[in-house]
Amino acid sequence: MATFTQKSNDIFIRAINDYHLTDNVDANINNPFERDTIENKLYLKCWIDTVQWHLEDIIRDPHIDPVEALLLKRRIDRSNQERTDLVEQIDSHFLQLYADVKVQPDATINTESPAWAIDRLSILALKIYHMREQAERTDADEQHLERCRQKLAVLLEQQIDLSSAIDQLLADIEAGRKFMKVYRQMKMYNDPATNPVLYNKEKGKEGK
Numbered sequence: 280m281a282t283f284t285q286k287s288n289d290i291f292i293r294a295i296n297d298y299h300l301t302d303n304v305d306a307n308i309n310n311p312f313e314r315d316t317i318e319n320k321l322y323l324k325c326w327i328d329t330v331q332w333h334l335e336d337i338i339r340d341p342h343i344d345p346v347e348a349l350l351l352k353r354r355i356d357r358s359n360q361e362r363t364d365l366v367e368q369i370d371s372h373f374l375q376l377y378a379d380v381k382v383q384p385d386a387t388i389n390t391e392s393p394a395w396a397i398d399r400l401s402i403l404a405l406k407i408y409h410m411r412e413q414a415e416r417t418d419a420d421e422q423h424l425e426r427c428r429q430k431l432a433v434l435l436e437q438q439i440d441l442s443s444a445i446d447q448l449l450a451d452i453e454a455g456r457k458f459m460k461v462y463r464q465m466k467m468y469n470d471p472a473t474n475p476v477l478y479n480k481e482k483g484k485e486g487k
Contacts, residue, residue, distance in 0.1 A: 283449055284442035287321050287397060291404035294325035299408075304330050304337070317372050324365050325401045331358045332405050362398070363464050369394035370461045373452070383455040389448055392461050396445045403441060407434045 281289075290312075298306065308326050312318035337343070338351045370392045413419070414427035451457035467473040 282442070282446045284397075284400065284445050286318070287400060288404060288438070288442065290318060290321045291325040291401050292408075294322045295329050295404060295408050298326060298329045302333075304333050317369070320365060320369050320372070321397070321401075324362070324369065324398070325404065327358060327362050327365065328401050328405055331355060331362070332409070334358065366394045366398050367461070367463060369397060370459070373449075374459055374461065377452050377459065380453060380455050382458045386456055386458045388460055389457055392459060393445065393448060393452070396441070396448065400438070400441055400445065403434065403438050407431065407438060410434055 293311075297309070308323070310319055310322050310326070312322050334351055334355050338348055338355065343351075373393050410427055410431045414424055414431050416424065448457060452459055471477040
């Protein structure tokens with residue numbers, strides 16, 4: 280039976296490959312998994328990561344038009360918010376899944392929640408895809424290819440280690456050896472009530 284991370288990695292690969300059928304940041308997502316399932320959320324998570332990966336490439340063009348760059352920056356900000364929201368939805372899935380687990384008296388908390396570890400696994404799948412792409416280029420010299428092959432080997436080892444750690448964490452939570460405690464996002468710069476640039480601007484409008 281496949282572990283959770285084996286299923287996740289398969290879904291991530293599918294999302295990345297589906298995106299690269301068009302390699303277009305404006306392409307419509309065609310999520311193949313049933314809505315409200317964890318599989319659907321994992322696919323959407325990796326799709327968002329993949330689009331943002333390419334937005335980050337585009338915005339680093341030294342000749343990009345400043346107006347276009349600002350629009351892209353705003354889009355990347357929205358993408359980051361969507362990504363964070365989705366991570367919290369994935370954590371909610373685990374909170375519900377393990378809600379009835381009897382926590383052992385000596386249970387400990389992990390440094391990060393399962394979903395934030397899965398977030399890193401999704402990004403890692405992207406790194407592997409694009410590093411493999413670099414390692415197989417036909418227009419690059421051998422030195423570049425060898426460097427990328429070495430980096431790819433490290434990324435693949437990291438994927439194995441991270442996958443194992445996540446599966447172990449989930450097993451520990453299920454057995455009550457670890458417990459989940461999720462701290463919801465508190466991004467102050469997105470909130471008009473806590474970003475001084477935004478609330479001072481609103482006050483300025485009110486004073487006119």
